[in-house]
Amino acid sequence: MAELTITTDDITAALRKNLEGFTPDMGAAQVGRVIEVGDGIARVEGLPDCSVNEMLEFANGTIGLALNLDEESIGAVVLGEVDDIAEGQTVRATGEILSVPCGDGLIGRVVNTLGEPVDGKGPLSDVGTRRMEVQAPGIMGRKPVHEPLQTGIKAIDSMTPIGRGQRELIIGDRKTGKTTVAIDTILNQKGLGVKCVYVAIGQKNSTVAQTVATLEHHGAMEYTVVVTSPASDPAPYKYLAPYAGCAMGQHWMENGEHALAVYDDLSKQAEAYRSVSLLLRRPPGREAYPGDVFYLHSRLLERSAKLSDANGAGSMTALPIIETKAGDISAFIPTNVISITDGQVFLEDDLFKSGVRPAINVGQSVSRVGGDAQIKAMKTAVGSLKGDLAQFRELESFASIGSDLDAVSQAALDRGYRLTELLKQGLNSPLPVEEQVVVLYAGTRGYLDAVPVADVRRYEGELLDVFRSRNRGLLDEIRSSGKLDTDALEAALKDFANVFSPSDGSGGPEPTPEEQGDATVGQAGGRPEGILPEEEISRPDETDEGA
Structure with missing residues (x-):
C-alpha cells in the first residue's frame, strides 16, 4: 500500500486558492x-x-x-x-x-404612511425616495402667490380665492362638508396640470374606500395619490402621515410642477402626536398637548410655497382641515393653525342644516393672499358680492323678528336670498371658472331680481346650457385671457332674460315650504333647496340631514 504524503507546498497552495475568493465581511455598527x-x-x-x-x-x-x-x-x-x-x-x-417613495409612479395609487401600497395593485414602479421631513424653502427661494388655484366652488373662488402656493385652512364642525370641499377642489384640477395628494388621517377604511371610489369615478385618480393612515393604525403612523404626503408633493414642486396637498384632518394628527408624546413622558401643556405642537403643524405647512423662477417656479398648495367642537374656533389647535395659514374657509353647522351647501360662512372666511391670484374677469363679476351678503345677514336678522324695512333694505334682502341660492352647489359638481363668472355676474348685476327664489337654480342651469351651446366663444375667451367682455356678456344675458320663463311670475323675497322642497343637495337646474332658518323649515324626515 502506497504511503499518502502531503507536502507543505500542497498545503500552502490549497490555502492560497481558498483565500483568493475570500472577502472580509466586517463593519462597525452601533x-x-x-x-x-x-x-x-x-x-x-x-x-x-x-x-x-x-x-x-x-x-x-x-x-x-x-x-x-x-x-x-x-x-x-x-x-x-x-x-x-x-x-x-x-x-x-x-x-x-426616515424616507418615503416619490415620483409619478405614485399617481393613481393608495399607500400607507411609509409609502407601501395598500391597494392590491402590486409594487410601486418608477419612483425615487426622499426624506420625509426636510427644511422648508427660504424667503429668497420663494415668489409671491399670483397664480389662481380654481376650486370650482363659487363661494370660494369668488370671495375667498386661493392661489398656487397658498395654505388655506378648511375649518368647521363634523358633518359640515369639509372633506367634500377638498374633494371637489381635487376634482376641479382635471386638465389643469396640478398633481394632488390626499392624506386621510384617522378615518375609517370604509370612508377612505368611498373617497377613492369617488375620485376614480370622476377620473381624478389619474393625477392623485392617496396616503392613508386609518383609525386602526398606531398613533405614530397617524402622526407621520401628513409629512409623508407633503414629501410626495414637494417632489413635484421642486421639479417645476404644481401640486395640491389635502390633509384630512390635522386635528387627528395632533391627537396622535399628543398620545406619542405622553407615552414618551414628555411634559404636557395646554389640553395635555406637548409644548411643540405648534411646531408640529408649522413645519408641515411652511413647506407649501410658490418657488421663485430660479428654483423652477413650481408650487405646492396646502388645504389643511381642522375639526372644531360646537363651532369653537378659539380652541388650542384651531387658533394655532389659523395663525399659520394664509386664510380659512369656515363651514357652519347651522347653514348646513338649513340647506345652504357648501355651508360657507362668508363673514368668518378670509383669504389673505389669494386676492392677487384672482383673475380679472372674476373680480369684475363679483363686484360687491361679499358686502352685499354681509348686509343681507344683518337685514335677515331684523326681518326674522318682524321689523318693518324700507324699500332699499327690502330690495337688498330680496337680492340676498337670490345670491344665497345662487351660491349653492351640488355634491361633486365643481364649476369651471368661466361659467362661475357668467352666473355671478348675472346675480350681482340684478338679472336675478325678477326671478323667483325657487327658480334661481333652474335659471342657472338653463343659462349655462345656453352659453355652452350658443356663446362658447365668450366662455373660451374668459378661460384663456382671464378678461371679461362686459358688453357682450350683458347682451347675452338680456337675450336670455327675454326667453326665460319663471314658473311663478309673482316672485317674492322668501320661498314657501312647497317651493323650496327638501333641503338636499342637487345639481344646478334641479329642484331648489331651502334657505330659511332651520326652525322655519318643515321637513318630512329630519334624519335625512344627518347624512
Missing part, C-alpha cells in the same frame, strides 16, 4: 439594547451617537424612529409589530433618516 417596550414605544440604551428621527432596526427587522434623546436612554416609536420585541433584544442604529 448596537444597543431594549430596556423597556410597550404601547408602541421602546426605550433603548447604548446608542450614544444616535440622531433625532434616525431609523433604528430591532432584532426581528422591525423599524423604529428615535424621537427622545435622554442622557441614559433613547425613546423610540415602533413602526411595525411590537409583539415580537422583548426586553434585552439588540437594536442597531441604521444611520438613515
